[in-house]
Amino acid sequence: MSDLLIARSLFGTTMAFHIIFATIGVGLPLMILAAELIYQKTKDQDYVVMAKRWTKAFAVLLGVGIPTGTIAGVQLSLLWPGFMEVIGRVMPLPFQIEIYAFFIEALFMSIYVYAAERIAPWMRIASLVLVAIGALSSAVLITNVHAFQGTPAGFRYEDGKFLDIDPWAAFFNPSFFVTAGHVALSAYVVGAFVVASVASFKMMKNKIGSRVYLFHQKALVLSLVVGGIFAFLTALNGHESAQYLHKYQPEKLAAAEGLFETQSHAPLAIGGFTDPETKEIKGAIEIPWALSFLAGNSFDTVVVGLNDYPEELWPPLFIHTLFNGMVFIGSALIMVPLLVFAWRKFLKKAHYPKLMLWGLVTTGPLAIIAIECGWIFACTGRQPWVIYHILSTAESATTATNLGTLFISFIIVYMILGLSVVLVLLYFFRKNTELDDIERAEKKSIPLFSSNS
Amino acid sequence: MADALIAITVLWGFVFIYAVMATMDFGAGFWSMVYINREKTKATNIANRYLSPTWEVTNTFIVALVVAVYSLFPSAANILGTILLIPGSLILLLLALRSAFLVFSNIATEYKKPLTYISGIAGIIIPGLLISVLPITHGHYVDFADGTVNLNLNKLFSSPNEYAFIGFAITSTLFLSSLLLADYSKASNEMEAYRVYLRDGKILGPISLIMALLIMITLKNEVGWLYTKMMEDLPLLLISVGFFLIIGFGLYAPNPFQKGERGMPRLAVIAVTIQYLIASYVYGKAHLPYIIYPNVTIESAFTDPNSFRAVFITYIVGFAILFPGFIYFWSLFMNDKRYLRQKGNQ
Ligand code: HDD
Ligand code: HEM
Ligand code: HEM
Numbered sequence: 001m002s003d004l005l006i007a008r009s010l011f012g013t014t015m016a017f018h019i020i021f022a023t024i025g026v027g028l029p030l031m032i033l034a035a036e037l038i039y040q041k042t043k044d045q046d047y048v049v050m051a052k053r054w055t056k057a058f059a060v061l062l063g064v065g066i067p068t069g070t071i072a073g074v075q076l077s078l079l080w081p082g083f084m085e086v087i088g089r090v091m092p093l094p095f096q097i098e099i100y101a102f103f104i105e106a107l108f109m110s111i112y113v114y115a116a117e118r119i120a121p122w123m124r125i126a127s128l129v130l131v132a133i134g135a136l137s138s139a140v141l142i143t144n145v146h147a148f149q150g151t152p153a154g155f156r157y158e159d160g161k162f163l164d165i166d167p168w169a170a171f172f173n174p175s176f177f178v179t180a181g182h183v184a185l186s187a188y189v190v191g192a193f194v195v196a197s198v199a200s201f202k203m204m205k206n207k208i209g210s211r212v213y214l215f216h217q218k219a220l221v222l223s224l225v226v227g228g229i230f231a232f233l234t235a236l237n238g239h240e241s242a243q244y245l246h247k248y249q250p251e252k253l254a255a256a257e258g259l260f261e262t263q264s265h266a267p268l269a270i271g272g273f274t275d276p277e278t279k280e281i282k283g284a285i286e287i288p289w290a291l292s293f294l295a296g297n298s299f300d301t302v303v304v305g306l307n308d309y310p311e312e313l314w315p316p317l318f319i320h321t322l323f324n325g326m327v328f329i330g331s332a333l334i335m336v337p338l339l340v341f342a343w344r345k346f347l348k349k350a351h352y353p354k355l356m357l358w359g360l361v362t363t364g365p366l367a368i369i370a371i372e373c374g375w376i377f378a379c380t381g382r383q384p385w386v387i388y389h390i391l392s393t394a395e396s397a398t399t400a401t402n403l404g405t406l407f408i409s410f411i412i413v414y415m416i417l418g419l420s421v422v423l424v425l426l427y428f429f430r431k432n433t434e435l436d437d438i439e440r441a442e443k444k445s446i447p448l449f450s451s452n453s
Numbered sequence: 454m455a456d457a458l459i460a461i462t463v464l465w466g467f468v469f470i471y472a473v474m475a476t477m478d479f480g481a482g483f484w485s486m487v488y489i490n491r492e493k494t495k496a497t498n499i500a501n502r503y504l505s506p507t508w509e510v511t512n513t514f515i516v517a518l519v520v521a522v523y524s525l526f527p528s529a530a531n532i533l534g535t536i537l538l539i540p541g542s543l544i545l546l547l548l549a550l551r552s553a554f555l556v557f558s559n560i561a562t563e564y565k566k567p568l569t570y571i572s573g574i575a576g577i578i579i580p581g582l583l584i585s586v587l588p589i590t591h592g593h594y595v596d597f598a599d600g601t602v603n604l605n606l607n608k609l610f611s612s613p614n615e616y617a618f619i620g621f622a623i624t625s626t627l628f629l630s631s632l633l634l635a636d637y638s639k640a641s642n643e644m645e646a647y648r649v650y651l652r653d654g655k656i657l658g659p660i661s662l663i664m665a666l667l668i669m670i671t672l673k674n675e676v677g678w679l680y681t682k683m684m685e686d687l688p689l690l691l692i693s694v695g696f697f698l699i700i701g702f703g704l705y706a707p708n709p710f711q712k713g714e715r716g717m718p719r720l721a722v723i724a725v726t727i728q729y730l731i732a733s734y735v736y737g738k739a740h741l742p743y744i745i746y747p748n749v750t751i752e753s754a755f756t757d758p759n760s761f762r763a764v765f766i767t768y769i770v771g772f773a774i775l776f777p778g779f780i781y782f783w784s785l786f787m788n789d790k791r792y793l794r795q796k797g798n799q
Contacts, residue, residue, distance in 0.1 A: 056560075063556025066512055067549035073516050077523055078541050081534035088527030089757050092764050096524055099517045100771040106513050107778045110506035115785045118792065167763040399601045400538045413546050417553050424557045427564075 004394055006403040007079045010410060012379070016372055017414045018072045021065030023371050026139045026184070027191015028058045029132035034222060036125055045441040046215050050222075052437060054195070057425060059113055064421050068414075082396035083386050090155050090162055091148050091170045098141040105134030139187055140180040144171065146378065147179040151248045152387050175244050182241050185234040186374065189333060190367045192227030196220055197364030200357045202434075208351060212434050220360070227363070228337030235330050239294065246295035249388060250304035252381045255315040256323040257291055258284065259305045266291040266303040271324060274317040279307070281320070315381045322377035329370040336363055457755040460525040461744075463768065465737045467521050471514040472733070473629070473726060475583070478504065478511040479576040480630020482555060486573025488649065489566060496646040499638045501559070502793070506786045508555060512548075524764050529744045529754035536595055536604040537586065544582045551575040577623060584622035588615050591676045592746030614671040621664035625729075628657040632700075632725055636718035641793040644714075651716050655704050662697060665732070678746070682739035689735050696728035 001009070032054045039047035073095075077084045087095070108130040116124060154170025156163045199220040206213040245253040253259075258274035258281035259266055268291040272284025292301040306314055340356070343349050352360075386393040485500035523530035534541075551572045558568035589595065594609040595602055609615055635650035673680045683690070703721030708714045742750040755761070786792055 060556060060560055062509070063553045066509060067552040070512060070516055070552075071545045071549060074519050074541060074545055077519060077530055077534035078538050079534075081531040084523045084534060085527040085531040088523035088525075088530055089760060092520075092524030092756070092760055093767060095520045096764050096767050097771065099513065099520055100767075100775060102513045102516065103510065103775050104778065106509035107775075107782045110509060111782065111785060114506045115789075115792070118785065118789065162757070165757045165759050167757075167760045398535055398538060400535060400603075406538075406542050409542070409546055413549055417549060420553070420557060424561050427561050 001404070003401050003403050004397050006407050007397050008393065010403065010407045011075060011079050012376070013407075013411060013414065014068065014072050014075055015375065015379070017418070018065070018068040019371060019375055020368060021061050021068060022139070023187045023190045023368070024061055024194055025058065025065045026135045026187035027189070027194070028054055028061075029128065029135050029191075030188055031191050031195050031223065031226065032058065033125075033128050033132055034226060036128060038222070040121075040125070044218075045438065046218055049215070049434065049437045049441050050219055053429070053434070055113060056428065056432075059109075060421060060425055060428070062109065064417050068417070071410075079398050080386065080393075080396045081398055083391065086162065086387065086391060086396075087145065087148075090165050090167065091145060093167050093171045094141040094144040094148075098138050101134045101137035101141060103134075104130055105138065108134065136184055136187075139183055143180045143183040144173075144176050147175045148173045149385075149387050150179070150378075150382060151175040151244075152390055157390055175241075175248065178237065178240050178244050182234065182237050182374075185230050185237055186367075186371060188230040189227055189234055190364075190371055192223045192230060193333060193367040194364040195223040196227060197361050199223060200352070200360035203352065204354065204357045204361075211438065215434055215438065224337040224340055227333065227367075231330060231333040231337075235334060238327070238330060242294055243296065246301075246303065249382070251306060251309050251313065252315055252319075253295065254304055254306045255317055255319055255381060256377065257303075258317065258320045259291065259303060260307050262302060262305040262308055264292055264300050264302045265289045266295075266301075268294060269320070272320075274320050276311075276314075276317055313384065315383050319377045319381040322373040322380075325373040326370045326377065329366045329373075333363060333367060333370075336360070456758065456761055457751045459765070460755065460761060461737075461741065461751045463765075464518075464521050464525055465733075467514065467518045468737075469730065469733055471511075471518050473729065474507075474511045474514055476580065476626040476629040477633050478508055478630075479551075479580055480626045480628075481634060482508075482551070482576040483573045483627065484630060484634060484650070484653075486569050489569055495643045496634075496638070496649045499634055499641060499643055499646045499650075502641070503634065503637050503786075504555070505559060506782075508552065510782070512552065515548075525756055525761065526744060526751065526754040527756050529749050532602050532745060532749060533586075533590075535602050536589060539604065539606065540582055540585055540589070544579055547575045547579050547582070551579065577626065580622040580626045581619040584618045585609070585615060588612070588618050588676075590740070590743070590745050591679060592743070592748070593675065595745065597748055612671075612675060614668070614675045617664065617667040617671045621661065621668055624657055624661040624664050628654065628661045629725060629729075631657060632718060632721050635716070636722050637787075637793070639718055647716075647718075651704060651718065654718075654721065658697070658700060658704065662694075679739055683735055686735045686738065689731055693728050693731040693735070696724050696731070699724040700728070 032051045035047045035051040035054070038044070039051065108127040111119065112124060112127040112131060119127070148170060151174040152170070153173040154166045154168070199216040202216040203213055203220065206216070242253065245256070255274075257266075258269050258272070260279040265288070267286040267288050269281045269284040269286050272281050274281050289299045291303055292299050295301050295303050336359070340352075340360070343352075343356070382388060384392050384394070386396045481500040481504045485497045485504065488496035488500070491497070522533065554568045554572040554575070558565050558572060561568065589604065589609065591614075594605045594612070596605055631650045631653040635647055635654055638644075638646040638650060669680070669683075672683075700721045703717045703719075703724060705715065706717065708717055742752065744751060744754055756764075
């Protein structure tokens with residue numbers, strides 16, 4: 001492997017690992033907040049117990065999300081010093097403002113967890129709202145840097161110099177709102193379906209109609225409602241993201257769809273593999289005219305094909321599969337809640353059959369796979385550029401060599417963290433069962449939150 | 454020039470705040486490991502009670518620091534990023550293990566001991582590596598050759614100056630944190646823990662003073678320019694040493710407000726903070742105008758003026774918004790008797 005390839009793999013691994021915890025870290029607070037609010041309305045203790053247990057899981061995940069995020073932030077400067085020099089000069093605001101979002105999240109997360117019993121209920125809700133806002137803002141702001149990489153703005157670039165710098169214009173670069181919206185909405189999808197997975201798994205393991213079963217059934221219904229709504233919004237917004245690619249990064253869309261000839265009435269290819277030798281897509285189901293319509297809301301839209309670009313500027317062609325994976329999962333996650341509700345409301349079935357529960361268990365992991373596909377598609381599909389048509393990845397990379405040992409060390413540490421976080425979660429929730437928490441909630445005298453936090 | 458000076462002052466401020474908070478943080482983690490088998494004194498509980506709500510906030514400062522470097526001095530960040538690849542990655546790896554196992558140790562109570570050992574040991578190495586950034590910026594271990602820069606690790610790790618810095622970082626981490634924890638345990642009415650930390654402070658104070666002197670001596674031999682410029686502020690350095698007497702008074706003197714108890718830890722904590730403030734002011738001033746000697750100065754590395762103005766405004770707005778949050782946080786965890794004097798295992 002060349003040093004550049006190792007640097008790319010190292011950074012990609014860091015991001016792929018961080019994103020799991022970061023996305024759940026954005027999504028879960030919304031679920032906790034929903035449960036707290038339902039409790040305030042219904043006074044059903046089960047929802048407090050849910051909020052408490054999810055908070056606990058959230059606190060554990062933070063133990064990995066924060067250090068891996070710190071790695072991501074510092075590694076940007078260590079591996080891509082050329083890139084960060086440009087970002088520092090032209091686009092410093094998102095990172096700068098993000099720090100405040102981190103502070104808000106960190107301060108109020110500690111307050112929510114360690115001072116829960118000492119503050120008024122409204123203050124507890126307010127802290128939680130601030131945690132959710134902090135997490136959401138960090139996601140939106142960091143995504144803004146990524147948006148800038150795709151649609152750079154706010155400067156004039158001449159002879160390798162950055163002139164007429166306007167940091168706010170860079171901040172409000174063309175794809176900011178669409179991209180940040182997509183990341184935020186999809187994070188809520190992930191948060192909801194991760195909860196749905198756990199709830200349906202627990203329902204399978206407990207007797208139908210038992211106390212614990214009913215507890216998880218409430219969680220499942222809540223998560224499917226939230227998840228379904230946000231999956232639908234994500235797809236709508238994803239459509240808009242694709243149109244932005246058509247407008248701003250046409251070669252990325254062409255590679256995502258395996259399109260070589262520039263044409264109107266372009267077909268949408270689903271599945272299959274792109275063959276660079278014969279310049280065609282193999283084994284795909286093609287829907288005539290659909291791509292043109294997707295890209296510009298009209299069949300006459302001319303979609304640019306890869307042949308218009310020299311081959312060395314093509315993004316890697318496997319991003320077609322990543323794009324398909326994301327869209328396929330996104331569509332499935334809209335259907336799943338609809339099917340479950342149809343089953344319950346129209347077919348009037350009282351129980352969830354085992355097969356359906358197994359299906360529901362897969363939704364959380366699928367949502368995470370969609371996130372990974374989406375990001376690798378977005379970042380790798382930008383290659384060979386780190387800032388689109390301005391700065392190449394190779395130019396921005398560190399000049400240091402022998403990165404192999406570092407790569408291996410980071411992988412080992414991620415494996416240790418990944419394994420131990422799973423073990424810690426399993427250990428904790430086995431030792432503190434739902435029943436323990438429900439009992440604690442019923443006996444008012446025992447503090448629910450800090451009793452074991 | 455004025456803007457660049459403001460920018461480096463902001464950066465220096467971040468370094469100072471992070472240095473104080475991080476020494477408390479890493480030190481508390483280490484003490485919580487050291488006293489884990491002495492349940493009766495509650496010394497470990499006190500350390501954890503401080504650590505649990507604060508480590509996240511402290512960690513955010515290190516991110517703020519890195520962001521401040523590249524948004525205020527982008528081209529310095531480019532060179533620093535390149536030369537700090539190895540030490541920086543080591544810090545990140547240790548930091549990841551440390552933070553994660555710190556959180557895990559509070560959740561998986563049966564495995565508390567091994568988890569605390571990992572996070573305590575990882576945590577005490579980090580300050581030594583972090584402080585190495587300073588000697589690296591002195592420039593003597595950096596090879597500038599036709600357009601590329603390189604950190605000469607052999608040269609770095611064969612320098613007495615580097616070891617003086619490392620020794621100073623570790624001893625003063627332990628020193629400052631034991632003072633803070635002494636104060637914290639006194640406020641929590643845990644007198645046994647208080648005596649333990651007061652004793653640690655008495656031992657570590659003189660050691661870290663010696664380490665500081667060792668830095669000056671080795672600096673004189675190795676980094677003449679910096680030493681000479683620091684010596685121009687000799688009066689301030691002497692005042693800084695003078696604060697040591699106040700710290701000593703705070704540690705040894707009988708408490709005038711409380712019969713039979715020795716020590717006024719709050720006085721010692723305040724005095725030590727002022728002392729470090731003065732010393733780091735002298736160091737920072739002497740370091741100017743270089744960020745990395747002799748090739749990178751604050752002016753050559755300064756960002757675009759428009760960007761600077763925008764960033765500076767976000768600093769002001771951001772801190773105005775965050776300040777009440779910090780005050781509320783402080784009142785809940787540093788100043789609330791119900792939190793400090795809780796029973797149970799937190
Ligand atoms: C739960 C996760 C999830 C789901 C269900 C979807 N997406 Fe997505 N998608 C992401 C999660 C995601 C992401 C990980 O958050 C990305 C990566 C970069 C970004 O901005 O968002 C992304 C990027 C992304 C991009 C590329 C933006 C770029 O390269 O700049 C497009 C065109 C779409 N998405 C389109 C869609 C469509 C049409 C979907 C239809 C259902 C869809 N996404 C569902
Ligand atoms: C919004 C936040 C993100 C930013 C600012 C960002 C930025 C970058 C940068 C600067 C690079 C290195 C240069 C390059 O290869 O273009 C990169 C590469 C990469 N990133 Fe992202 N990234 C972000 C999120 C993610 C996420 C969440 C993933 C998760 C999988 C990811 C996956 C990758 C991969 C796999 C690479 C290597 C790509 C390659 O070189 O082929 N990124 N990203
Ligand atoms: C879109 C992708 C990303 C999302 C949604 C995201 C979100 C988050 C969230 C919510 C946190 C808080 C911790 C948690 O809840 O787990 C976090 C932590 C962090 N993230 Fe990410 N992040 C993303 C990508 C990145 C990238 C590319 C960087 C690098 C520049 C980064 C840097 C950080 C840092 C430094 C922290 C630690 C903050 C602290 O010390 O408190 N993140 N991220």
